[in-house]
Amino acid sequence: MPKTSARLLVLLSLLQTRRDWSGTALAERLDVSLRTVRRDVDRLRELGYPIAAVKGPDGGYRLGAGTDLPPLLFDDEQAVALTIALQVAATTPGNGFAEPAARALNTVRQVLPARLRNRVDALRITAVERPITPPRTPVDGDVLLAISGAVRAHETLRFDYGTEATDKPPRRAEPHSVITWDGRWYLVAFDLDRDDWRTFRAERIILRTPNGPRFTPRPLPGGDVTTFVTSRFRGSAGPSGNWPCRGTVILDLPAATVALYTRDGIVEELGPDRCTLTLGSWSWPSLAATIGRFDADIEVVGPPELTRAFAHLARRFTKAAARPPA
Template sequence: MPKTSARLLALLSLLQARRDWPGALLAERLDISPRTVRRDVDRLRELGYPILAIKGPDGGYRLDAGSELPPLLFDDEQAVALAIALQGAARSGAGIEEAAARALHTVRQVMPARLRHRIDTFQVTAADAVRPETRVDSGVLMTLSAAVHAREVLRFDYRRRTGERDPGPARRVEPHHLVTWGGRWYLVAWDLDRGDWRTFRADRITPRVPAAGPRFTPRTLPGGDAAAFVAGRFRGAGGAGDWPCRGEVILGLPAAEVSRFAGEALVEELGPDRCRVVLGSWSWPGLAAALGRFDADIEVVGPPELRDAFARLARRYAAAATGPGAGPGVGPEVSGPPTPEGPRRGTRAGAGP
């Protein structure tokens, strides 16, 4: 007969493998007597495992969900962290997917009902390896995931890069998915006020109270895959390895207007009439030309190569305006009113020469 400790572990493993176990079948599988099964069940109960006795002709046992996680006592945040880690491991591609999935099932089975429900609503897609560079409150993540799962309109305040809250009313979105990218959490959602798909950094979100609104019918995400959607947006904006030249500017236009014509650029709203644009191209002059097609003031954030490219293009454009064949009154100092159609006239963002 196996030692008591090994026998208890074997019994616990069997109880976790299926819902109900007849006592006689447990005795047969463990090669022990029904009386020993009863004693071992009592020992597991003393350790905190909630094992129920099933009435019937043969009798039996069931491992039930208790008020805490035996034998280790996890608080809610620790349990959530464990479930997130196991979900990520199950999709890691490191050869441990099956073991991680079984471990997640085992942990879930003995969770309290209230915590098990929260974990069931938490589904995340890993678009890239997650690095703990930006902390997000676990309560915020649970609120976002619950809204995604329940298909409820979400209301929240959004902070700028400087930490200041965006002016105006709360953002109203139809949350679609939580995605990790580059060590950060993002919410993919349909922005009801701007009428377009957006990605929001979770660490900048502060849910309103109450955060949840009416239920909605999910829209079809472009491409149908949340991970590919986020990865495409960041890679198209000049992410590592995609474009040899990448620059960042601030445009004097609303983000909603720029994003309609910016292709795969990363566009971040900074105010009612200002936005940050990160864009890539095959050359610095091509990048400067793609950004210059927007009829707006441009503030170059970096790098210096982009600033130099703007200077070279300015000299070329000035020479073209004053060269042979230029009509009277045409010169670098002459300018007309803003052209609303300006963003539509250039080449597609992220595809400069």
């Protein structure tokens, strides 16, 4: 049996890992009796930890939210994962929490044991995004917290959006999720005024208080937020999340080379220097132009819309090439 002080730390760590623990489960994990578990819980309560009793056949326990943040216990893997997450948050532009994340990272590092501090110091992670012109407007952290709170409480949001005049009635939306996409923060919500699902850029939201009434959440098209958002940003009218335009070509290039420059396409090898590429895009000309960036001969497998898109671009490029330089 571990010493009392060590056992208390293990018990506190277990109570932090999930909402409810039965007395029997805690006794088995600590290899002690139920009576010892009860005594240890009483000791933690004396130290200020709000541990509530849960009714059940053998009783149970739950670590509640106290007025003060109690010491948190992490195993080695959790501590390293936490520092990685904080590094990403501290170096990601426009998230509204970069400065607090940097301070939290420094605080966590100071209390790490030497063996973990050396591992963490070897990790140098910086979130690098492609340059954006004009630069993206940072998101107010308080706005993100307020939106997320409304999502959790199922409260209707009232807000002005972008450059809308503040003397107009506010937008009304039932918030579903707060997500990131290509370095921006978005609110996914059901727009009550337009009777449809929408994505709102978080930095353009100007909240009005108080929030509106509570609501019963609606089913999201596509079944989950990832499918819905992917579908919307790809311009797909359906809920599947697939590109509205999808075609297949044969390229006179090695499959390994094509795969290096294809994010969500399917590449199949036909020979040492020949492969098929199946790819999607938001329009047929866009798909043809994307495929055309490969410096190789192209043979269209299908569909006919892709062939016509190549012909359309060929006429446009020929016309551009025939014009004298400005």
